[in-house]
Amino acid sequence: MSFKHKHLLSVAPLSADEIMLILETADSFKEVSGREIKKVPALRGKTVVNLFFEPSTRTRTSFELAAKRLSADVINFSPSNSSVVKGETLLDTARNIEAMQADIIVLRHPAAGAAETLARGVKSSVINAGDGWHEHPTQALLDLYTLREKKRNFNGLRVAIVGDVAHSRVARSNIHALTKVGAEVRVVGPRTMMPFGIERLGVRMYDNLDEGLRGVDVIMMLRLQLERQGRALYPTIREYSRLYGLTAERLKLAEAGALVMHPGPINRGVEIAPDVADSFSSVILDQVTNGVAVRMGILYLLSGANQ
Amino acid sequence: MTILIKGGQVVDPGRVNGPADVLIENGKVTAVGQKLKAPADATVVDAAGRGVMPGFIDLHVHFREPGFEYKETIQSGTAAAVAGGFTSVCCMPNTSPVNDNQSITEFILEKARAAGNANVFPVGAITKGSEGKELAEIGDLRRAGCVAISDDGLPVMNSLVMRRAMEYAIAFDVPVVDHCEDLHLSEGGCMNEGFVSTQLGLPGVPAAAEDVMVARNLALAELTGARLHLAHLSTAGSVRMVRDAKSRGIKVTAEACPHHFMLTEEAVCGYNTHAKINPPLRTWADVQAIKDGLRDGTIDVIATDHAPHATQEKQQEFAAAPNGIVGLETAWPLTLTLVEEGVLSLEAAVAKLTTEPARAFSLQKGTLAPGADADVAIADLRESWEVDPARFRSKSRNTPFAGWKVKGRIRTTIVGGRVVYETP
Numbered sequence: 001m002s003f004k005h006k007h008l009l010s011v012a013p014l015s016a017d018e019i020m021l022i023l024e025t026a027d028s029f030k031e032v033s034g035r036e037i038k039k040v041p042a043l044r045g046k047t048v049v050n051l052f053f054e055p056s057t058r059t060r061t062s063f064e065l066a067a068k069r070l071s072a073d074v075i076n077f078s079p080s081n082s083s084v085v086k087g088e089t090l091l092d093t094a095r096n097i098e099a100m101q102a103d104i105i106v107l108r109h110p111a112a113g114a115a116e117t118l119a120r121g122v123k124s125s126v127i128n129a130g131d132g133w134h135e136h137p138t139q140a141l142l143d144l145y146t147l148r149e150k151k152r153n154f155n156g157l158r159v160a161i162v163g164d165v166a167h168s169r170v171a172r173s174n175i176h177a178l179t180k181v182g183a184e185v186r187v188v189g190p191r192t193m194m195p196f197g198i199e200r201l202g203v204r205m206y207d208n209l210d211e212g213l214r215g216v217d218v219i220m221m222l223r224l225q226l227e228r229q230g231r232a233l234y235p236t237i238r239e240y241s242r243l244y245g246l247t248a249e250r251l252k253l254a255e256a257g258a259l260v261m262h263p264g265p266i267n268r269g270v271e272i273a274p275d276v277a278d279s280f281s282s283v284i285l286d287q288v289t290n291g292v293a294v295r296m297g298i299l300y301l302l303s304g305a306n307q
Numbered sequence: 308m309t310i311l312i313k314g315g316q317v318v319d320p321g322r323v324n325g326p327a328d329v330l331i332e333n334g335k336v337t338a339v340g341q342k343l344k345a346p347a348d349a350t351v352v353d354a355a356g357r358g359v360m361p362g363f364i365d366l367h368v369h370f371r372e373p374g375f376e377y378k379e380t381i382q383s384g385t386a387a388a389v390a391g392g393f394t395s396v397c398c399m400p401n402t403s404p405v406n407d408n409q410s411i412t413e414f415i416l417e418k419a420r421a422a423g424n425a426n427v428f429p430v431g432a433i434t435k436g437s438e439g440k441e442l443a444e445i446g447d448l449r450r451a452g453c454v455a456i457s458d459d460g461l462p463v464m465n466s467l468v469m470r471r472a473m474e475y476a477i478a479f480d481v482p483v484v485d486h487c488e489d490l491h492l493s494e495g496g497c498m499n500e501g502f503v504s505t506q507l508g509l510p511g512v513p514a515a516a517e518d519v520m521v522a523r524n525l526a527l528a529e530l531t532g533a534r535l536h537l538a539h540l541s542t543a544g545s546v547r548m549v550r551d552a553k554s555r556g557i558k559v560t561a562e563a564c565p566h567h568f569m570l571t572e573e574a575v576c577g578y579n580t581h582a583k584i585n586p587p588l589r590t591w592a593d594v595q596a597i598k599d600g601l602r603d604g605t606i607d608v609i610a611t612d613h614a615p616h617a618t619q620e621k622q623q624e625f626a627a628a629p630n631g632i633v634g635l636e637t638a639w640p641l642t643l644t645l646v647e648e649g650v651l652s653l654e655a656a657v658a659k660l661t662t663e664p665a666r667a668f669s670l671q672k673g674t675l676a677p678g679a680d681a682d683v684a685i686a687d688l689r690e691s692w693e694v695d696p697a698r699f700r701s702k703s704r705n706t707p708f709a710g711w712k713v714k715g716r717i718r719t720t721i722v723g724g725r726v727v728y729e730t731p
Binding site for chain 1: 504505506507510511578623624626
């Protein structure tokens, strides 16, 4: 099977088979990351540009490492807010980068749809590294990769996604990805954090964390965006943490051996208790490790190097 | 100048609906009837197989001058108007500077005279700078030629200020026009809040943001007895409340835009900025409610909310792109779809573009009665054509209807007895 997409803009249009192809491709690259010399020549002579309009350490570094381990040339480009103020549009910025013969542009942008807008305007392949509240497809794919490593089978796997689903691109991408591969998805949080009609994406909604956690195999905690305080989404961090924070006590409500995931960066003591974050159940650092392999797989598939 | 429009189907709502000729002398309609004789000096316009209607009136356009002439000028805007069969347009005050005083109103009227296309009736601001705080000099605006007052685009959030504006406006018998939007509920939103916004990850504007302000405005109109006109209704809730208010005798009129009866929120999919509009495109149920409101007269008027924006502005990311659609040059065929669907009779559809808007703003326009100003739209009712924004007279091209095959085309537009537009 070959990968027929030119861009990776969202998980929504991918089939279960395509998702599995990405995970299988990542398998071979995970092995590379364990070698003494962590490099293969697959993307030699190709140029990958990381175009990040939002601050990001983890995702940008992960893409950079992935591209370098494939022997691509990598440029990191983080337009400051001032260049936006100067009036250059996203499309103009991207066309300038394209004029330098970029093969793949990895875009992180605060506006939903930015990657799609960009993909329409340039000839390079575009990878969405997070666009507003819309999607963060590589995060969902690395989450699936991690789950597959630990749980083997997605079918019937019960996953609770906890927190501010409305404003989370990670939640949207994971809901699409998990439901496509046969998992049973719950979303847990106050109604202020649930977007309109979320059940129509095939998930069940829970207002109460204890009920939402009962019997689940996987718990995905979302980062509480502290800057949203004062927007009437939750009264105080104290109350949010009491109602929706994951503690060791609550973890017992889940199935034995349940996994705890978090896309990072975590707020220790807010959405997740420190002992839970550091516990045996936590696969938070495996997610980071796998992120490089999964992104290598995606860069490889989009570069057409497999054809 | 004398013009005889011969052999057409005259649709002059409430007066004539059938084959008739129209005679125009010295800028006025002088006779409407069968087999009129052409005076010796008359230019004869053959209207066989076409509709002959009072020139259309648009209560809601944005002509961007002064301040944003790169989007539209009064010259280009009125050229677009007459190409769409509109002979009178009411331009909203959200220019830069805002039309909140006599001198801006006079500037607009002077530009309109120089352009020599459509009649322009300015709408003055409710508050100074449309800041929602202090009343603008509404008496002066009225005297200078404003036909209504509105803070369109920057709705008056303070209910006391709105109450005072309504009370004060009574002395000048001007309608108070509101763009109904609770700015707290809509904050940050850029499309309808619904399943589509959830899928796209875009911040939404709930229907309630419109509904609560419609409710407030109706309560204030009842309290004050002022004339209220509600701009671009987009929700089923608004239609329901206006219907109820009318049945209770509140002095309210309402308009709907073609995009709100033609399109749903689905048009935004793919982050199509040409479908970005305020109020946003809503759901199928809302579209049905708008059509029902048009059918039963709850919604009096079809207006375009013609809102030109430059190409580079609409090419931005969805959240950053400005709201608006150019509407003047597509309104006629889109209105005809309501006739085709059986929502409105042809006469009722024409009334929503002529007699009804004239009544809402007390304009001495919108009729072909002998003695009336000779503003006429002659249109084909069935000819099909493809919407090509490159051919628009408007300076801007922002329409979600590009490439649509539509039926019905404006052939000739006459303003004050002068032919100002003919289809090339």
